[in-house]
Amino acid sequence: MSVPFGVDLGNHNTVIACAKNRGIDIVVNEVSNRSTPSLVGFGPKNRYLGESAKNQQTSNIKNTVDNLKRIVGLPADHPDFEIEKKFFTIPLVKNEDNGVSGKVRYLNKQQEFTATQLFAMYLDKIKDTAVKETKGNINDICLSVPGWYTEKQRRAAADACRIAGLNPVRIVNEMTAAAVGYGVFKAAELPEEEYKKVAFVDVGHSSYQVSIAAVRKGELKVLGAAYDKHFGGRNFDFAIAEHFAKEFQTKYKIDVHENPKAFYRVLTAAEKLKKVLSANTQAPFNIESVMNDVDVSSSLTRDELEELVQPLLARINVPIENALKDAGLKAEDLDSIEVIGGSSRIPSVKTKISEIFGKPLSFTLNQDEAIAKGNAYICACHSPTVRVRPFKFEDYNQYTVSYFWDKEEEDEDHLEVFPKGGLFPSTKIITLFRKGPSFDIEAKYTKPEELPKGTETFIAKWKINGVVPNEGEPSIATKIKLRNDPSGFYTIESAYTVEEQTVKELVEPKEGEEVDEDAEPEYREVKKLVKKNDLTIECESAALPDxxxxxxxxxxxxxxxxxxxxxxxxxxxxxxxxxxxxxxxxxxxxxxxxxxxxxxxxxxxxxxxxxxxxxxxxxxxxxxxxxxxxxxxxxxxxxxxxxxxxxxxxxxxQYRQKQEASQAAAMAEKLAAQREASKKDDGKKDSEGDVDMD
The missing domain is CATH 1.20.1270.10 (Substrate Binding Domain Of Dnak; Chain:A; Domain 2)
Known part of the structure; x- marks a missing residue:
């Protein structure tokens, strides 16, 4: 039996959850950790994945890949490509498909792997971890992705699942997964009629997302969502690392930027210092032999850290305001602000978020595991072998999408089908009149201002074949079923031709009119469009060719x-x-x-x-x-x-025989003693029974 499998693939660490034991369990890895480093490393003989990659990251820094979710599905000419380069210790190059590949030394030779392949390698490791822990089959996966992912990035994530031998039953927005987990596991606290309005805030390792949802018992609607995809824990780490890099240039006359291993060690120490300052007002910063046999030491206060990251903190309000605007709500309309994500533990971040909402924050969800648990529940909903508590939810469409075609008899050559703010899954049917045997339809993002800067507007193109015009008619009507499916993919689900036919339709009595039950039913002839034949669909999308x-x-x-x-x-x-x-x-x-x-x-x-x-x-x-x-x-x-x-x-x-002989002797001795005691008792009874007749 396949175990429903949910994965929150974080930029820094990944959490796995499975539906089993009448609940959702977090899967621990080979060293019993509840999260696994999101790393892929390469060596002269084999790959290092997860914990093993982390163990040798310092010594193998030039062949270890992190930040996997930042480059999957990213075009090499995208503005983010230059931004992401500074977070990687391996060379990122443009591949033949205009995507991003990582260049590493593997099996003693230089090799390039696409971002999708690197993503798949890590998913394969995660699958293996789940298989060993659950002792079950792992086939289906629900994978969460950032809400700002475009069609290309979502398709690449789904392809990575397939390369790893997994069936992606659903690609879900991370904040929606967290909200689903809230709706399912906090059901006892939710109203049955009125919706509870909840803001979900996730400050992660590399991005910051906000969703506004309406939740009640058994149902969830996402009303608005916004993000800042360049705000997260890694930005705080880099700010600290750069601060000390400058200090060490003056104080010790060394430039850690010249040595990748040295800068990585500074970055690692910066992350630890950030965590210490979350609980303390001051923390030391010491690294032995950081480079050129130089030991460095310094310290940082919480106030100094907040001053360093002030440009970041000044942006916290933007996603919150945008999400509230999309939802058509004000901060005072909200009933709760649920906060998750590792970087939400930073005191200045918590304080700033609370100030913007004007309300105290709630941390009832597990900050690290909420998304994974929501994913596992969603995967279980798709499983034919697992029964789950019914919960209806609809996701939030982040970008406006229109479908285009060559205008023939239509008034327009395109239609805005799935607007921003619409809920999905969603289906729309359009009617086109065609003259030739085939025609094309194309899907595009049509409001560039909604998109991350530099995003390609093309989504997919479909060629519809098999149109056979009716004799004597210049064109034939075709019905096209357009769908924004549960994974957020834009598709054409079906296409078929229709023809006008005269059919008999039962005449229904008017409201309040008396009906003679003995009278014959009346029919009238009406013209209706009736399905004639199905059309074949050829698709060109962002998914990998077969x-x-x-x-x-x-x-x-x-x-x-x-x-x-x-x-x-x-x-x-x-x-x-x-x-x-x-x-x-x-x-x-x-x-x-x-x-x-x-x-x-x-x-x-x-x-x-x-x-x-x-x-x-x-x-x-x-x-x-x-x-x-x-x-x-x-x-x-x-x-x-x-x-x-x-x-x-x-x-x-011999010992057994000796024991048996000893036990037999002891038993014989015991029986002999019992017989002796029995004889004495019998003699005593005979003595007492004698009567003197004299």
Whole structure:
């Protein structure tokens, strides 16, 4: 049975949740952490994913990729490309599809992987973690993405899921997932009739999002949403790191920007200092041998930090005001402000948000896990094997979308179908009159002012084929079903031709008119458009073409096998090393009486030879060679071990027999004592029964 699987893929850490045990559980990783670093690293033999990537990030800084969600689906000519470059320690390059690829050294050669592939590698790791923890199949996933993601970015995220062997049942906005979790898990606190108006605020590692929702028992509507996609914890970290970088140039005459490892260590220390200042008014800043064998030390106060990030804090009000404006509400209309996200723990951020709303903040949701739990619930809703509490919700359309076509008999050549602020999933049907056998329809974003600067307006293009005009008619009516589906994708769900036919329709009596039950029913002839035949649809969208998708799936499967081989090889190597030391120790201890001097001498020589090989030629050998060496030693060692085990078994048997004999003797002694006691009791009764007749 497939386990419903929800993933909050954060820019810094990822949280996994699964629907099981009559609830939603957070899945812990291989080191029992409830979140996993969102990192992909590359080495000479294999990849490092999640925790293993974090462990070697400092030493492998030029081949470790983070900020995965910032570049997936991002065009290389987008203004954000230049902004994101400074947050990466690997070179970002433009690929053949005008997308972003990361250049790394993997398997001892320079290689490039697209952002979608890198995203998929990490999802594959997350899937493996969930499989090992839940002991179940993981097929379906509900993945949350930032609300500002465009169609191209949402499609890339869905493609990454497929490359990782997952079926994306739904791509959902992060804030909507958190709101769903609130509506489901706080149902007892919600009204049944009136809607409770709640603001959801998420200050994450790389972005800041606000959604205004109307929630009641069993139902949710997102009324407005806004964002600042360049405001988050990493911006605070960089502000602190840059402050100390300048200080160290003056104080220690070193420039940490010249050394990527040094700057990364400063950045890591800046993140720790930021967390310390969330609970304290002052914190030290010390790094040993940051570069050129120079130790650095300094300190920072909370007031100094707030001064450093003042330009950031000055922008906090913008998303809140925009979201309220979209929702048509004022701050005083809200019943609650629910705050999540790791960076919401920064005191100045909390204070500023509370001041803007003019209300105290609520932290009833888990700041790190709320989105993942909402995702797991949504995935469970799509599962045929899991029963969930009914909860209806509609997501918020962030951008206005129109569909375009070549004008023939229509008055217009386009129609605004899904406006900003509309709720989805949503379906609209339009009618076009066509003369030829095929025609094109194109979807575009039509209000550039709503879009992130530099966003491509093209969404998708469809070629509709199979139109057969009616004889004697210049054109034929076609019905096109346009859909903004649950994942926020813009599609054409179906297309078919219709023709006008005369049909008989039952005449309904007018309101208040008496009806003669014995009279024959009346019919009238009316002209109606009736479906004639279905049309075929060819789509050109931002999703990967099937051939490219299959290529990436095969490439990922190959890398997974390579990683597994390296892991298995290392396991066999460790097994051989452990066996050498274990057997050598036991020859002089447990096994000393079970091997002849000749056997000991021969085996010790083999152990020494195997050890020398292991630390010389065998340091980097194959899995088969390690197995062969192990079996060579075990062929002799197991004979001696067999003698030892046989003797141990003989001792156990002797001990068992001795115990049984002892127990039997004790039982016999007990029975004898009982019989003796019984005889005494019988004699006493006979004595008492004698009567003197004299």
């Amino acid at each position: 051939a490219k998708l299959q290529q990436f799936i095969e490439q990922e499967a190959s890398m997974v096998m390579e990683d597994k081989l390296v892991h298995d090889t290392e396991e066999k190597k460790n097994q051989l090393e452990e066996y050498i030391y274990e057997l050598r120790g036991k020859l002089d201890d447990q096994y000393k009486d079970f091997a002849s001097e000749q056997e000991k001498e021969k085996l010790n020589k083999l152990l020494l030879k195997a050890e020398d090989w292991l630390y010389d030629e065998g340091e980097d050998s194959t899995k088969a060679r390690y197995i062969a060496k192990y079996e060579e030693l075990a062929s002799i060692g197991n004979v001696i071990r067999g003698r030892y085990l046989a003797k141990e078994q003989e001792k156990k048997e």
